[in-house]
Amino acid sequence: MTFDVLPDIPRELTGLAEWAACMVYVLLRQQRLRPSRLAVLSAVALVVLVGVQVGAGMLPLAWWPVGMAASAACMYAFIYAAARLPVKDAGYFCARALVLAELVAALHWQMHCFFFLRDGDMASPSRIMLFAVVYVAAFAVAYVVESRHFRPSQPLDVTGRDVASAAAIALVTFGMSNLSFLNASTPFSGRLGFEIFYIRTLVDLCGFVALYAQQGQRLQQHAKGELKAIDEILRSQHQQYLQSKRSIERVNRKYHDLKHQVGVIRAEVDPGKQASYLDELEATIKDVDTQSKTGSSVLDVILTTKHLECVERDVDLTCVADGSLLGFMTVMDVSALFGNALDNAIDGASRVEDPEKRLVKMALFARDELVVMTFENYFDGDVRTEAGQVVTRRSDRDRHGYGLKSLRYTAEKYGGSMTVRTDGDWFVVRILVPLPRDYVRTEQAERQIA
Structure with missing residues (x-):
């Protein structure tokens, strides 16, 4: 001892x-x-x-x-x-x-x-x-x-x-x-x-x-x-963007050809059938002609695709966006940012029982040398949080729950930030990204804004 x-x-x-x-x-x-x-x-x-x-x-x-x-x-x-x-x-x-x-x-x-x-x-x-x-x-x-x-x-x-x-x-x-x-x-x-x-x-x-x-x-x-996991999400969103772009191009070509067939249809002898065909074709062409035109071809594809998804899920999507502000971001980052944010918003809104509240709002604008992106939607139930952070409501947390993390990761990559808040049953994601000092929007985009 x-x-x-x-x-x-x-x-x-x-x-x-x-x-x-x-x-x-x-x-x-x-x-x-x-x-x-x-x-x-x-x-x-x-x-x-x-x-x-x-x-x-x-x-x-x-x-x-x-x-x-x-x-x-x-x-x-x-x-x-x-x-x-x-x-x-x-x-x-x-x-x-x-x-x-x-x-x-x-x-x-x-x-x-x-x-x-x-x-x-x-x-x-x-x-x-x-x-x-x-x-x-x-x-x-x-x-x-x-x-x-x-x-x-x-x-x-x-x-x-x-x-x-x-x-x-x-x-x-x-x-x-x-x-x-x-x-x-x-x-x-x-x-x-x-x-x-x-x-x-x-x-x-x-x-x-x-x-x-x-x-x-x-x-x-x-x-x-x-x-x-975030990298896989980014790549997945980019692949979805490319696939959607190809699909939209094929649809545009198809309906461009259909425009030329309107004259042939008008030669239909039966007035009832003729009117029915014309109304159907014109309504379909109108939906394609009104696809998003924000000043960013990447954002246009994403919004058009998400709009079609919202129609299928009975969700009302409204957006005001100046896509020319995104020129300093890569295609992959834009598709990941807006793809994930809209996926989360649409998923939350589609779960709302009241059809009048199945609403998603998106805004993209500049303020005080910052690019401001907001994604808002109604939701049902409670938002789950752990240690102050929103977590997925799905049981498989190893494969889900990285959507918001991906948004934060992409925002911080450009020196920005992301905040999440709720006001009753209204969910808001707000992303702020500083505009690069040497970034100048294209003349084409300026004309579109004017």
Whole structure:
């Protein structure tokens, strides 16, 4: 045993470190409780964690793992009760909090014993000052470092494998860092005085770095998955645009030929049939002749296609658009932006039971050197949100729900932004994209606007 040679960390300080580590991760997430209730819960958690540590210190050495398991369970309960987290996410944070607490407690006690080993007064001002500086600085740095990986508005979405991996890292770190204090006769134990403290602090630091790297890798893989899904959406929308363009060209050629057949039909002997044929042909040609002409051939194809879709789904689509504003954007981005936005709006409006409210409005105009795009529609039911972001209502979330993310991705690609709001049963998507300084609209577009 090494306790006879060097003093171990007081149990009260260990409990305080565990509480502070839990608070770091609670503050990094959206809180489940109001500030006043959170303060009460935090005070109770502090008393419980310190009490569990003090009680565990009174147990025989053989019961040491049981005491630490009880402490970890209390940390988990505190994190789960204070932060708005699923069960798996709370376990993931508990593993990180355990390693962080061990690291800060070990670092402080190593410095404490180095400077004050011969000073028996635990309440001396210098000891209190060192404790305050190390704990405040260490947990503040940990909060800043971890905030790069954990944002309140960003869902964690951990899997069982992620939790198991984090728990394994925490258990190995905890066991190896305390091995020298339990048994000095193993090949991995330290036998010299301050060497034991150094080993413990170093092992805890390695464990914290390993957990930090694990989260970084998770975020990188998640970002790659989202980008891949968004890229597939962009390509899909572009392919739909190309297919629609070819279809519209074929339809235009067909009805252009039909115009020349009107004269032949007028030679029909039966006046009733003649009038019927003419009315049918003229109505069909009129629908084609009134296809969208916004100043952007890409947007024209998209709007014409979506208009035909709205007719089939009994949705009223109205739009006011200056397509010449989109000349600085690529064909793929225009088709992805308007294709996704209109798909979402049409899908939402088509679900409305009242036929009078199956309405979609789209606007595209310039204001203060910004291109403003709005997509509005009625909807039924509630809008589902998670961490402040709208999510898909479909059950297959791995394949759906990237429409709005694709819009935001495309807007931010051009230095813009996207906002979503609801007003009762009215859903509004607003996209702002700055006009490039060197962008000048074509003379043809200017004439069309005039």
